[in-house]
Amino acid sequence: MSQSQQPFIKLRGVTRAYQTGSVTTQVLHNIDFEVQAGEFVAIIGSSGSGKSTLMNILGCLDKPTTGDYWLRGEKVADMSANRLAQLRRESFGFVFQQYNLLPGVTAQANAELPANYTRATRAEQQERATALLTRLGLQERTHHKPSELSGGQQQRVSIARALMNGGDIILADEPTGALDSKSSAEVMALLKQLSEEGHTIILITHEPEVAAHADRIVELKDGHIISDEIAAHAKPEERQAKPSLPHKEPSWAQSTWRSLVTALTSLRTNIFRTALTLLGIVIGVAAVISMLAIGQGAQQEVVDRISAMGSNLLSVFPGAPNTRGRWQVATLMPEDVDAINKLPNILAAVPELTSSRTLRREGFDKEAQVNATYADFPIARQWALSQGSFFTKEDEALYATVAVIGETVRQQLFPDRNPLGEVMLIHNVLFRVIGVMEARGATPWGQDQDDVVFVPYSTGSLRLFGQRHLRNVTVAAINSDAELMKKVQEDVHALLLERHGVEDFMIRNMASIIETATETQNTMTVLLGVIAVISLVVGGIGVMNIMLVSVTERTREIGIRMAVGAKPALIQQQFLIEAVTVSLIGGALGVAIGIGVTWVLGSLGTAVLFSTAPVMLAFGCAFIIGLVFGYVPARKAAQLDPVQALVNE
Known part of the structure; x- marks a missing residue:
């Protein structure tokens, strides 16, 4: 071996100490160590001698406490976390005693793992992994999971993984420690063959017979190198080192897609935990959609019922504002109604003198509301008739005893015949029925509008109430424009004030009532929405808790991914996408359930109003919750x- 050759790996004065509370444990002491490219070096020593610690430093998984480490002439201490990850991805291949394979995926997927952090296409990954597994005699076992493989087969899968990105430096930590003698011999033969092909092999072992396969044996004891010898069988000629293969990092789209696939695989593997994680999000999203639909439906129902009574109406009541017993105050008279009808922008103004009276027909009695009013009442209230006609001004002038009944009265007094032309007693006065009003249903406060005559x-x-003063006056404007309604209200107020000399009346604007009702219902809808969002946030907390548990359970997997070249940012991305994926799946299920619940409630007669806004809101909240509550577990995973x-159990 040429002495002038630049050392491939060089350590000078390297120490490694661990601090546990106030106790410092020194594992390595002033290690000076060099490895030339293409060497097959065995580091031997008993348990606790510092072998694995030295290997972790050589593989850029750990950093020395003091001293310097150069790799290909580049000082490792000056490298960033991303640069160290790049080195592990491009230069190193790890073979562990416990194999460290991902249990939930196949041998093929385990072998492909390092390539997931390169720009290699899916086809390129599969082709190379298949070739490596075939070379290692596992062509029939590529789709088997680790639990379905023998120890020797699992170790060969880990060797294939180490070679996936080139693996010009193979770090083998007790690769035969968990194998039988036959499998051990096969693994050592593979390492020997890789050494002959130019791979730099650094073998960690405590067995002299295993170390004997190496060309150079370095012995450690209590963190010190006590010997460094060249084996007798070592070839004196200089080896041709296997060059490191550069690998571009995956694009954002590639890494995102691969993280999504990994997330789905993990969720499928832990299906029960996934279901529990989804539950909170599903309930929250479904609650947001259904509660907002109920709230908006109730709001729309109230507005529709009030609007059906006339959104262009003013109601004038006797009595000064904020006084009690105003119904008995005789301040509003028919002459006031006639004067109001002469104002501009008035469609119709009608008096309403109402009270409960007994109706009787053929021995059947019932109580109903009787309303004495003008012939223009259907115009003022925009209330059509289903049968017959309304009384006329001539009927008013002649004091005619004619009546128009509501649908409820028709059903109860005339259930089996046409009521037109029939007679009935109202307060012992005989009236003839000339018309039936269209059904209106109940008011927002529950009064049956159809139980009326x-x-x-x-x-x-004259004949029913014995009084001329009015219970109220209904004024219909020509339209429901807010500004026009305000102007009509001001005109009516000025007119009555002029006629009476004092403000002994009150005016209610139906548009204001609708606005107030809408605001009240909006408040209720918001309250329902807040309650639903709280349940969604609780679901998000559940996602975070489950993801934190997932990080703890998968700590070794995270270590494996880091060892094969995953940058901290990619680890964080993977777990963040997993949290978001859980939330989005839960959001989609929640949307489906929420829409289903809303439909069922609507079918049962509950007032609901479905719109896309709550769906988008709920689904968007699910995404944001996955992002927010998934960040902490993802960050924790990236900082491991x-x-x-790797040593976590």
Whole structure:
């Protein structure tokens, strides 16, 4: 071996100490060590002599406490974490005593692992892995998982993995320690063959018969090199070293796709844990969609019911604002209604003198609301008739005893016949039915609008109520424009104030009532949404907890990935994508369940309003929660020490 040749690996004054509390344990002491390219070196020593620590430093998995390490003339101490990962990816191949294969994937996938952190295409990875496994006699076992392979076969898979990216430096830590004699001989023959092909082999062992295969034997004892000898069978000629193969890092799209595939594989492998992780997100997303649909449906129902009563209406009530018993105050008279009808922008103004009265027909009695009003009532309230006609102004002038009934009254008094032309008693006064109003249903506050009878104001005030003053006046503007409604309200207020001399009335704007109801329902919808989002956040916390458990369970896997060249950023990306993938799958399931629950509730008669906004909101929240709550576990995984990760059980 040429003495003038630049050392491939050079260590000078290397020490390694570990601090445990206040106790310092010195493992390596002033190690001076060189390896030429293409050498087959065995480092031998008893347990605790520092062999594995030295190998970890040589493989850039660990750093010396003091001293210097040069690789190909480049000082390792000056390298960044990404540069060290690049070295492990391009220059080193690790063969471990316990094989350190990923248990959930096949021999083929294990062999391909280092190439996942290069720009090699999927076809190139498969081709090289297949070639290596075939060369190592595993062509029939490529699709078997590690648990289905013998110890020798698993070690050959780990050798294939070490060679995947070239592996010009093979670091073998007790590669025969867990094998029988036959498998040990096969593995050592492979390492010998690789050495002859130009790979630099550094073998860690405590067995002299294994070390005897090497061309050079370095003995460690208590962290000191006590001997460094060339074997008798070593070839004196200089070896031709196998060059390191440069590998470009994967593109962002490649690394993202590979991380996604890895995430799906991990989720499929741990299906029960995945289901528990998904549960919180599924419930949260489904709750957001269904609760917002219920809230928006209730809001729309209230608005529709109020609007059905007339969004262009003003209601004028007797009595000064904030006074009790205003219904008994005689401040509103029919003459006020006639005056209001002369104002501009008025579609119709009608009096309403209402009270509960007994209806009787053929021995059947019932209580119903009787409303004495003007002939323009259907115009003012935009309430059409389903049968017959409404009474006329002539009927009012003649004090006619005619009535128009609501749908509820029709069903209860005339269930088996056409009510038109029929007669009934109202408060012992005989009235003839001339029309039936269209069904309106209940008001937002639960009153049945169809349980009503309308009679001419003149007739009702004289023969049924015995009073002229009004319970309220309904004023319909020509349209429901907010500015116009405001102007009409101001005009009515000014007119009545002028007529009465004092403000002994109150005016309610139906548009304001709708706005207030909408704001109230918006508050309720937001409250429901907040409750649902809280459940989604709780689901996110569950994702974080499960991912932290996953990082703990897969610590050795993380160490393996680091050993084959994964940068910390790629480790972080993998676990972050895994968390996001869980959240997105849970989000998709939650969307489906939420839509299903909303449909079922709607089918059962609950007022729901489905829109895409809550779906997008819930799904977006699921993504953000996966990103936010997945960051801490991903960061923890990326910051693991590779040496500690590899020895984790």
